[in-house]
Amino acid sequence: MSQTSTLPAGTPAAKRPIRALLGHPFAGVAMLLVFYLLLIAAFSALSPFFLTVKNLLSIGSNMAFIGLMAAAGTPLIVAGGLDLSVAAVAGISGVVVALCYAAGIDIWAACLIAVAAGGLIGAGNGALTNGLKLNPFIVTLGTMSIITGASLVLTGGLTQPLMIEGFNWIGSGRIGGSGGVPVPLIIMLVAFVLIWWMMAFTPFGRYIYASGGNPEASRMLGIPVDRTQVTLYILSGISGAIAGIIVAAMLGAAAPDSVGKHLLTVIAAIILGGTSLFGGRGSVWGTLLAVLILGTLNNGLTLMNVSSFWQDVTKGAVLLLAVGLDQLRVRSQA
Amino acid sequence: MPGTRILDMSGIGKAFGGVPVLADVAFHLDAGEVVALLGANGAGKSTLMKILSGNYTRDAGTVVVNGRTHALRTPADALALGIRMLPQELSVFADLMVAENIMIGGLPVKGAHVDRRAMTERAQALLKRMGLDWLSPGTRMGSLSHHVQRLVEIARALNGDARVLIMDEPTASLAADEVDMLFSIIRRLQAEGISVIYISHYLKEVFAISGRIVVLRDGRNAGDFVTGNTNVDEVLHAIVGNRVGDLYPPFAQGVEGAQDVVAVTGLTVPGWLRDVDFSVKRGTITGVHGLVGSGVEMIGRALFGAAPRAEARSVAIGGEPYRISTPGRAVAAGLGLVAAERKREGIVAMLSLRENMSVANMPLFTHGLHVDRTKEARTVGEWIKRLSIRARDAEQPIGTLSGGNQQKVCLARWLLGDLKALILEEPTRGVDVGARQEIYRQIRQLADEGLAILLISSDAEEVAGLADRSVALASGVVTQTFEQPTSASALMSAASKSAAA
Numbered sequence: 001m002s003q004t005s006t007l008p009a010g011t012p013a014a015k016r017p018i019r020a021l022l023g024h025p026f027a028g029v030a031m032l033l034v035f036y037l038l039l040i041a042a043f044s045a046l047s048p049f050f051l052t053v054k055n056l057l058s059i060g061s062n063m064a065f066i067g068l069m070a071a072a073g074t075p076l077i078v079a080g081g082l083d084l085s086v087a088a089v090a091g092i093s094g095v096v097v098a099l100c101y102a103a104g105i106d107i108w109a110a111c112l113i114a115v116a117a118g119g120l121i122g123a124g125n126g127a128l129t130n131g132l133k134l135n136p137f138i139v140t141l142g143t144m145s146i147i148t149g150a151s152l153v154l155t156g157g158l159t160q161p162l163m164i165e166g167f168n169w170i171g172s173g174r175i176g177g178s179g180g181v182p183v184p185l186i187i188m189l190v191a192f193v194l195i196w197w198m199m200a201f202t203p204f205g206r207y208i209y210a211s212g213g214n215p216e217a218s219r220m221l222g223i224p225v226d227r228t229q230v231t232l233y234i235l236s237g238i239s240g241a242i243a244g245i246i247v248a249a250m251l252g253a254a255a256p257d258s259v260g261k262h263l264l265t266v267i268a269a270i271i272l273g274g275t276s277l278f279g280g281r282g283s284v285w286g287t288l289l290a291v292l293i294l295g296t297l298n299n300g301l302t303l304m305n306v307s308s309f310w311q312d313v314t315k316g317a318v319l320l321l322a323v324g325l326d327q328l329r330v331r332s333q334a
Numbered sequence: 335m336p337g338t339r340i341l342d343m344s345g346i347g348k349a350f351g352g353v354p355v356l357a358d359v360a361f362h363l364d365a366g367e368v369v370a371l372l373g374a375n376g377a378g379k380s381t382l383m384k385i386l387s388g389n390y391t392r393d394a395g396t397v398v399v400n401g402r403t404h405a406l407r408t409p410a411d412a413l414a415l416g417i418r419m420l421p422q423e424l425s426v427f428a429d430l431m432v433a434e435n436i437m438i439g440g441l442p443v444k445g446a447h448v449d450r451r452a453m454t455e456r457a458q459a460l461l462k463r464m465g466l467d468w469l470s471p472g473t474r475m476g477s478l479s480h481h482v483q484r485l486v487e488i489a490r491a492l493n494g495d496a497r498v499l500i501m502d503e504p505t506a507s508l509a510a511d512e513v514d515m516l517f518s519i520i521r522r523l524q525a526e527g528i529s530v531i532y533i534s535h536y537l538k539e540v541f542a543i544s545g546r547i548v549v550l551r552d553g554r555n556a557g558d559f560v561t562g563n564t565n566v567d568e569v570l571h572a573i574v575g576n577r578v579g580d581l582y583p584p585f586a587q588g589v590e591g592a593q594d595v596v597a598v599t600g601l602t603v604p605g606w607l608r609d610v611d612f613s614v615k616r617g618t619i620t621g622v623h624g625l626v627g628s629g630v631e632m633i634g635r636a637l638f639g640a641a642p643r644a645e646a647r648s649v650a651i652g653g654e655p656y657r658i659s660t661p662g663r664a665v666a667a668g669l670g671l672v673a674a675e676r677k678r679e680g681i682v683a684m685l686s687l688r689e690n691m692s693v694a695n696m697p698l699f700t701h702g703l704h705v706d707r708t709k710e711a712r713t714v715g716e717w718i719k720r721l722s723i724r725a726r727d728a729e730q731p732i733g734t735l736s737g738g739n740q741q742k743v744c745l746a747r748w749l750l751g752d753l754k755a756l757i758l759e760e761p762t763r764g765v766d767v768g769a770r771q772e773i774y775r776q777i778r779q780l781a782d783e784g785l786a787i788l789l790i791s792s793d794a795e796e797v798a799g800l801a802d803r804s805v806a807l808a809s810g811v812v813t814q815t816f817e818q819p820t821s822a823s824a825l826m827s828a829a830s831k832s833a834a835a
């Protein structure tokens with residue numbers, strides 16, 4: 001009886017089982033999981049090289065730097081922010097490491113300097129968006145352009161070699177022998193677990209969802225909306241810096257323009273994973289599945305000798321399809 | 335023309351989610367007549383006018399316009415019949431010209447282009463009809479003062495064959511001479527045979543401009559007076575009725591001796607409040623009443639640190655001096671605020687009832703670095719039971735609860751913590767009558783348990799029914815302080831003291 005007053009008349013959940021299922025909180029992630037499994041099944045049938053441990057691990061390893069940035073970008077977007085500069089930060093981070101190392105600084109100290117620089121850039125983004133109340137799209141578009149330009153200026157556009165044994169292990173090492181788990185994949189998974197913990201189990205996590213869901217109401221409740229967002233911008237900057245270090249270690253060189261072009265994949269993964277660009281809704285597991293889907297799609301199509309031009313078309317189409325389906329799902333929930 | 339029946343609504347009924355808002359309401363209008371439509375908040379005025387303007391469809395009743403029955407299903411239907419409603423909030427295009435603002439609903443075209451000459455001429459003619467010859471149609475809208483923009487909106491409403499003009503609180507933010515100007519425009523339109531439905535809380539204005547006064551109460555007709563043959567008391571009585579007694583719980587005892595929990599002197603918010611003093615006592619409900627625009631909407635949030643540039647000469651909370659700063663500081667000092675605009679400022683619609691209830695008090699549920707989910711669930715469950723919040727479970731998104739249940743969550747979230755004083759802004763706005771009674775009872779119970787409550791409301795009846803002591807505001811200053819429970823009419827007359835003068 002008590003339900004009649006809370007549910008809109010005419011849409012009892014029991015009468016529409018499909019709608020009820022779609023409306024379930026985990027339906028979005030479940031849909032992605034089904035899609036991921038279908039994708040794996042399809043590529044396994046089409047290519048004999050696809051379904052091998054080696055190939056699946058290499059997908060994970062290749063996507064690690066993107067996954068890292070998407071993991072940190074998820075809580076930021078949930079909290080109502082946006083960081084378009086993250087991939088440019090990754091680009092300059094490799095450059096900073098290379099230049100510091102060339103200047104005689106210890107490689108690990110150089111990495112720390114790069115991470116600190118990433119955090120600082122994040123703090124700058126946070127200060128401009130939250131202090132001056134500027135639109136995050138514009139602010140981070142601006143910092144993206146500045147940072148991209150700065151990396152080219154610093155290097156003269158040239159790739160800086162970084163062949164250092166211990167350092168390269170971060171990018172191409174494996175744990176558990178030569179067939180073991182790639183280090184970048186482990187770094188990414190640790191990041192996902194940490195961010196999941198932060199979002200789901202800490203008071204700060206609550207502030208993330210509340211700030212993005214309704215910033216005005218959150219402020220009226222005394223929730224530190226600005227501090228929450230600035231912290232997440234810093235986190236995003238740091239994730240960009242670490243992603244840049246991974247790429248530099250993997251390539252054995254810092255190429256100033258090596259990561260920037262992957263920005264769209266990062267944002268696409270977050271959105272594909274079910275995070276609302278308007279804030280307040282999203283989960284890091286959705287993002288992880290989306291990263292895997294995008295990586296698998298890339299890998300599978302390559303194995304099938306589909307040109308990379310067509311791969312971009314496919315990626316875009318999958319994104320639009322997923323966002324469209326998700327919109328239907330959210331509407332059925334309302 | 336005058337004397338011709340232009341509109342006849344009868345037997346009008348409307349319910350929202352099973353809750354009746356209008357029942358068997360009748361309303362009629364003659365050509366060239368100015369009728370004031372009065373009633374307390376929630377009496378059904380706006381709903382009736384939204385039915386007339388095609389924004390709501392009625393559940394029952396007939397609407398006869400110019401002798402013919404009409405279905406009136408969409409705003410377009412109403413517009414075609416010449417029924418025009420002025421929006422409550424200013425809705426203009428600041429960067430367009432006055433002429434464009436007036437003609438925007440049907441710009442004259444020549445080929446593929448806007449016919450600028452025709453547009454300007456027609457806009458000019460409309461302004462002339464209103465006696466606004468001095469206003470050039472080429473002026474940029476944004477460069478005009480607020481009240482002139484309101485007048486341009488009237489010109490826009492007159493565009494086409496307007497027969498009935500609905501004005502909802504048109505003077506809420508106008509100065510006295512601006513009100514006079516509006517009235518002279520209404521009289522001009524009246525002389526042309528245009529009818530005006532005038533909704534206002536300012537009785538003085540109502541008596542100055544209307545020919546007839548129609549009162550609604552709880553969704554029913556409660557009086558129809560010829561303005562010349564009635565008086566303020568009779569109209570107030572019709573608005574308030576006799577039901578005050580059963581809706582509200584009894585007042586507190588021994589209020590005089592209670593100690594001040596919050597004491598404020600010289601509270602000022604530029605443009606809103608000037609040098610306001612008030613106090614909130616332990617175990618009592620202190621009411622603040624004022625009309626919309628009187629500063630009543632700012633007083634609570636100014637204290638809470640959520641109003642721009644709010645200052646006070648002195649504030650003491652629980653005897654300790656306090657400086658107004660941010661909501662975060664106010665919460666730390668033991669204040670809680672339930673905001674009037676619940677959807678915008680009170681809830682995070684997509685989050686669950688549980689999260690909405692606990693989020694302002696996370697330190698209570700934090701164990702080390704983690705949220706203590708067990709303790710959180712237990713506390714939230716207790717408050718759901720205690721305030722009888724009706725929901726599937728604590729995980730239901732709060733946006734899908736009814737207004738009354740959302741409001742209970744907004745109340746409960748402060749009660750979880752160590753609260754000294756609770757500020758309630760318009761606590762029953764958008765809450766149906768049944769839930770309202772329950773909320774009143776719970777507010778009283780909280781006061782009885784020792785909480786100091788500041789009840790801020792533009793509904794005089796609510797303040798009269800609930801507050802042990804109260805303050806009336808008009809134009810940003812305190813016009814009267816009542817140390818005892820008082821009547822709605824005393825509050826209303828104190829609140830409209832300097833409003834139109």
